[in-house]
Amino acid sequence: MKPEKLFAEHESFILGTGFILVLIAVWESIPLWYTLPRGMALFFTTPSKIAVAFSQLLLDGTIEKHFWVSAIAFLAGLGLSIVVGLPLGLIMGRSSTLEDLLDPYITAANATPRIVFLPLLILWFGIGIWSKILIVFAGAVFPLLINTYVGVKNVNRVLVNVVRSFGANEWQLMKIVVLPNSVPYIIAGLRLAIGRAILGVVVGEFFGSSQGLGYMIASAATNYKVDVVFVGVAIFMALSVILTLAVKHLESRLVSWRPETAKTF
Amino acid sequence: MNAKAFLAEHRRFWLGLCSVLVFVSVWEIILTYIFPVNPFFFTKPSLIAVAFKEQVLGAKLWHDLAVSSQAFIWGFSFAVIIGIPVGLVMGWRRRVEYSLDPFLTALYASPLVALAPLFIIVFGVGVLGKAALVFLLAVFPFVFNTFAGVKSTDSLLINVIRSFGGGEKDLYLKVILPSTIPYIIAGARLAIGRGLVGIIVGEFYAASEGIGFAISQAGDTYRLPDMFVGIIILSFIAVVLTEFMRKLELTVAPWRASDEVR
Secondary structure, three states, X not given: OXXXXXXXXXXXXXXXXXXXXXXXXXXXXXXXXXXXXXXXXXXOOOHHHHHHHHHXXXXXXXXXXXXXXXXXXXXXXXXXXXXXXXXXXXXXXXXXXXXXXXXXXXXXHHHOOHHHHHHHHHHHHOOXXXXXXXXXXXXXXXXXXXXXXXXXXXXXXXXXXXHHHOOOOHHHHHHHHHHHHHHHHHHHHHHHHHHHXXXXXXXXXXXXXXXXXXXXXXXXXXXXXXXXXXXXXXXXXXXXXXXXXXXXXXXXXXXXXXXXXXXOO | OOHHHHXXXXXXXXXXXXXXXXXXXXXXXXXXXXXXXXXXXOOOHHHHHHHHHHHHHOOHHHHHHHHHHHHHHXXXXXXXXXXXXXXXXXXXXXXXXXXXXXXXHHHHHOOHHHHHHXXXXXXXXXXXXXXXXXXXXXXXXXXHHHHHHHHOOOHHHXXXXXXXXXXXXXXXXXXXXXXXXXXXXXXXXXXXXXXXXXXXXXXXXXXXXXXXXXXXXXXXXXXXXXXXXXXXXXXXXXHHHHHHHHHHHHHHOHHHOOOOOO
């Protein structure tokens, strides 16, 4: 095949990866054509040094140790937010009184960066795993709750009336109509929740912590080990991208039969 | 209007107000009569109110707010100045889109707050470090929302401009930018939330002034009422800013109100 045709066919892929590769190459070559002043050199690192640091930390088990601490906080916090956010969102969508009662708190908590509660959580629950789990929970629960609630609100009235006319009770109504209809919203909420949960893990481990990838980043920065900072950042980046893609995949699997997908954010 | 109709009309407001009042009074009653409060670990609304009055009348709170908002405004302004043009070009030039999209999407999806310690160490604990962090977090919603806005521009309008001999500049200023504005406002709402995260994390990490510093310092010294005052004020600011953006969004583009989830 002619090169031009090959390029035209895979243009987006070539340009996309090409740009990233060029960026990495430029970054790598900065020390070759420019001698950084001593003050700057302290903060500077190159992709190859980051790769070396990564393999070292991987081989001596540091990454594995910190990774599991972070993963447990992430999974427990996200799990808790699903267990709380989903049912509450479903109930709020069905009961307008409860919705009105809880609305002030949810509006306020959703607008405020939940990170502000971190000092409070550390004070109450100590610097152990619980303050991390709860900060992850505080971040992840609102997107789930709000999206579930909006999904329930947007259920087709006709379907609800049909199922009611055939004598379904509230529980059956939930199972047959409401829940399946809210799935796209819930998945979209889950996607947002994952991002917030990772944010919670990172920041939660920055402060008052002695383990976890966030701690690894913070302590490396304090010791001017910039390459280790980037190793941590790269791990978080990779995890976020993988998880986001996984949820998007799930979304397209579950929502493919729908004429249009739920729009969120 | 009789009282019943009035209540029914503003049901949402009254129920919300009642629930907050009940919550606050239950909190106060439980900690006054049932479990007497241990001021090191918990606090009650009356103590928070006293602290609130003290803080509002004092100078430190206002100084902290001024310091934090200075960094926020710098970072946010640069996010607007850089983010919107990048989004415009990305939306309009296909090859720019192909080149930048994977890179920027990866950055948008990842928790860039993880770079906070590095930013603070490189740029210092002053305004610059925090502003850089706010910029880094707030720029992506602007890029991607502007991008989405350009993509959804009506191609008929573009053809009209072209037919009447309009140049590239006319296209940008007369069609693309106006039809993108609702998207940009929606992006601004997201950017505010992310920018606030940047300010708070930056100040938690290392600072000597600012509202985030005030909150974490109050926590470190077990001054719970002061900490709650900081949190309440920050929530208030966040709610006002995001609600303002939501109203602006509805005013500028009422037709988008239905297909958007908060």
